Amino acid sequence: MIVVTGATGNIGRPLVAELARRGHDVTAVSRAGLAPLDHRLVRGVRADLAEPEGLHAAVDGADALFLLVPGSGGHLDTERIIGIAAEAGVRRIVLLSSLGAVTRAGSASHAPLAELEKRVQGSGLEWTLLRPADFASNALAWVPTIRSERAVHAPFGDVALPAVDPLDIAEVAAAALVDTGHGGRSYVLTGPAALSPRERTGVLAEVLGVPIAFVEQTRDEARADMVAYMPEPVVEGTLGILGEPTPQEQQISLDIENVLGRPAHTFADWARRNMGSFTV
Numbered sequence: 001m002i003v004v005t006g007a008t009g010n011i012g013r014p015l016v017a018e019l020a021r022r023g024h025d026v027t028a029v030s031r032a033g034l035a036p037l038d039h040r041l042v043r044g045v046r047a048d049l050a051e052p053e054g055l056h057a058a059v060d061g062a063d064a065l066f067l068l069v070p071g072s073g074g075h076l077d078t079e080r081i082i083g084i085a086a087e088a089g090v091r092r093i094v095l096l097s098s099l100g101a102v103t104r105a106g107s108a109s110h111a112p113l114a115e116l117e118k119r120v121q122g123s124g125l126e127w128t129l130l131r132p133a134d135f136a137s138n139a140l141a142w143v144p145t146i147r148s149e150r151a152v153h154a155p156f157g158d159v160a161l162p163a164v165d166p167l168d169i170a171e172v173a174a175a176a177l178v179d180t181g182h183g184g185r186s187y188v189l190t191g192p193a194a195l196s197p198r199e200r201t202g203v204l205a206e207v208l209g210v211p212i213a214f215v216e217q218t219r220d221e222a223r224a225d226m227v228a229y230m231p232e233p234v235v236e237g238t239l240g241i242l243g244e245p246t247p248q249e250q251q252i253s254l255d256i257e258n259v260l261g262r263p264a265h266t267f268a269d270w271a272r273r274n275m276g277s278f279t280v
């Protein structure tokens with residue numbers, strides 16, 4: 001049995017589906033406890049990572065754990081979370097980290113993830129680290145204004161990043177959880193091309209078949225929007241990546257292609273699959 005945390009999110013949902021498709025029993029963990037799909041191999045379990053002792057029921061009898069922490073996980077007792085998994089018999093752990101854990105390891109936004117990576121590497125379990133770039137699904141934050149005024153409001157309109165499709169992250173995670181050869185490996189997961197917010201807006205307009213304006217926000221305007229759904233230090237780190245990316249943060253990685261044997265999905269692929277979210 002494989003335990004997937006963050007099971008109702010952007011990565012968790014396709015990951016649970018992929019594991020079930022491959023014939024594995026899956027325990028899908030979230031605070032709501034919902035099974036992300038109705039499948040005989042999938043059970044939803046309610047647990048809050050902020051209360052690790054509540055995880056016993058979820059991990060009992062599990063072979064492998066996909067660990068996704070909300071934000072950068074700085075507020076969680078991750079040592080206890082990993083300890084409970086190990087005591088329950090989990091042998092393999094796949095951590096959803098971030099490229100920022102490497103490029104911004106010393107920053108308040110990403111230091112907790114860098115520490116968590118070390119904890120996972122020192123856990124005695126077979127480990128794999130996933131270090132994704134900016135998610136393509138961050139464009140879902142543009143849904144309200146695309147629907148209401150056919151416009152995207154975002155900062156740093158011409159700074160390009162190789163956003164990664166969460167479906168690709170999920171498929172790499174599934175491979176690392178169930179296949180051999182991924183233990184002790186760290187994968188940088190990016191899309192196949194770097195696109196700016198203005199270019200992504202153009203892709204969405206093409207996919208949706210409607211004109212969409214791009215309105216560049218100032219850093220302060222963007223910060224004011226982001227604090228509504230992200231902890232303050234994570235907002236600062238994210239603005240740093242979006243506005244002043246390092247060369248490594250703009251670089252395209254071939255790790256998805258190397259693991260999956262096919263190229264990474266483009267932003268247009270993600271947009272086509274998710275166009276229903278943007279239409280009223």
Ligand SMILES: NC(=O)c1ccc[n+]([C@@H]2O[C@H](COP(=O)([O-])OP(=O)(O)OC[C@H]3O[C@@H](n4cnc5c(N)ncnc54)[C@H](OP(=O)(O)O)[C@@H]3O)[C@@H](O)[C@H]2O)c1
Nearest residue numbers: 006007008009010030031032048049069070071098134135
């Ligand atoms: N967005 C990016 O560009 C980016 C880039 C690199 C890395 N990351 C990493 O990706 C992760 C977040 O991904 P996302 O934004 O795509 O997530 P998401 O789809 O919003 O999903 C979050 C999932 O975690 C669950 N969850 C949240 N808090 C929880 C808690 N305390 N206990 C148990 N489950 C909890 C949620 O379900 P409930 O609400 O029902 O609990 C949901 O299933 C973070 O670790 C972040 O560092 C993101």
